[in-house]
Amino acid sequence: KNEVEQSPQNLTAQEGEFITINCSYSVGISALHWLQQHPGGGIVSLFMLSSGKKKHGRLIATINIQEKHSSLHITASHPRDSAVYICAVSHMYSGGGADGLTFGKGTHLIIQP
Amino acid sequence: DAGITQSPRHKVTETGTPVTLRCHQTENHRYMYWYRQDPGHGLRLIHYSYGVKDTDKGEVSDGYSVSRSKTEDFLLTLESATSSQTSVYFCAISERQGPTRTQYFGPGTRLTVL
Numbered sequence: 001k002n003e004v005e006q007s008p009q010n011l012t013a014q015e016g017e018f019i020t021i022n023c024s025y026s027v028g029i030s031a032l033h034w035l036q037q038h039p040g041g042g043i044v045s046l047f048m049l050s051s052g053k054k055k056h057g058r059l060i061a062t063i064n065i066q067e068k069h070s071s072l073h074i075t076a077s078h079p080r081d082s083a084v085y086i087c088a089v090s091h092m093y094s095g096g097g098a099d100g101l102t103f104g105k106g107t108h109l110i111i112q113p
Numbered sequence: 114d115a116g117i118t119q120s121p122r123h124k125v126t127e128t129g130t131p132v133t134l135r136c137h138q139t140e141n142h143r144y145m146y147w148y149r150q151d152p153g154h155g156l157r158l159i160h161y162s163y164g165v166k167d168t169d170k171g172e173v174s175d176g177y178s179v180s181r182s183k184t185e186d187f188l189l190t191l192e193s194a195t196s197s198q199t200s201v202y203f204c205a206i207s208e209r210q211g212p213t214r215t216q217y218f219g220p221g222t223r224l225t226v227l
Binding site (some may be wrong): 001090 | 132146154161172203216221
């Protein structure tokens, strides 16, 4: 069973700060996912990556397969970035190849104006 | 928007009653999943489906059953609800993008078992 650990659990920062959220996992994976969940809201997929780095707007996700570690960065943070950020890993289950996800417990991010 | 709806969105029921949650998709995706989200545990996989009538268990499947008789619908049933099944339930579908798949989540169903 893959263990997915996120840090920090909670993070409060000022608007404009550079934010880093870390994720580590214990066994090999097919891909790593970063998800965003606003309070009372649904879950949105931000990135899926299996190597290297991806960028979307002010968000950057990196992964180091050898070290089993990924980071999510937010540049020029804004109060609307306040949300729970969840790391998840996909791996092949037996019987059909469906990639069920194993999740970290999430990082609660608050960006203060 | 991957065209995923869940019903009901909120439900309060009593211990021992059967409950069925429905996930409906409009995109004809093969893979569908049920997760539950609980404070301190995060999201956990209950069951998943890789085609009509093809389902398998996830990490926390005890007390739950699923059925998929049509591509677009994936039903989660609690045969006899217990208070420990109070949770927020998310359905997800996956869409192939290369060798792995992005998952898209429904809006969630908040279930309270009294």
